[in-house]
Amino acid sequence: EDQVTQSPEALRLQEGESSSLNCSYTVSGLRGLFWYRQDPGKGPEFLFTLYSAGEEKEKERLKATLTKKESFLHITAPKPEDSATYLCAVQADRDDKIIFGKGTRLHILP
């Protein structure tokens, strides 16, 4: 069964304190791995898609990386506006389901 596990569940950082969020996955044939950001009361907002091990993508203070078993979302010098829940999801190559992890709640203190 496809599975996505994110850690930590919650993370509090000071503004400017860099860190990484982890997404471990088990899927029989990865088609794509997605990162989303979700603000309170809103739907998830797409950030990145990664397709193969070794791939990296960047957007402002965020960088996503992918290995054969996990993905990391690196946050460099975060600001309070980066506070949100970050969700990881995978899509297997045998169907079109998108399966989500439970997310990491990130809080950046000013």
Next chain:
Amino acid sequence: DAGVIQSPRHEVTEMGQEVTLRCKPISGHDYLFWYRQTMMRGLELLIYFNNNVPIDDSGMPEDRFSAKMPNASFSTLKIQPSEPRDSAVYFCASSFGEGNTEAFFGQGTRLTVV
């Protein structure tokens, strides 16, 4: 494009009543997904459609849940009869094409069953 549109944004109903949630996907998208989000279980995939046809409904929790997509621009998720454990935020998402394409989410419907 206005994005994925869901209605209503909030719904409060009594146990045993029928509830219908509505979704308008992004124009041109051929995949539509219904998710349920709770603190305990996170985002769970309930059902998804491709070209208006239900492909996988294995996530639908019980026969009380049903979903339809009568045309490319409209889908409904119905719960009959509703129960307090159905209280959650329900999201609709749409995407275009096979392969590695991201899904775009609506704002969700917060359902409370009392």
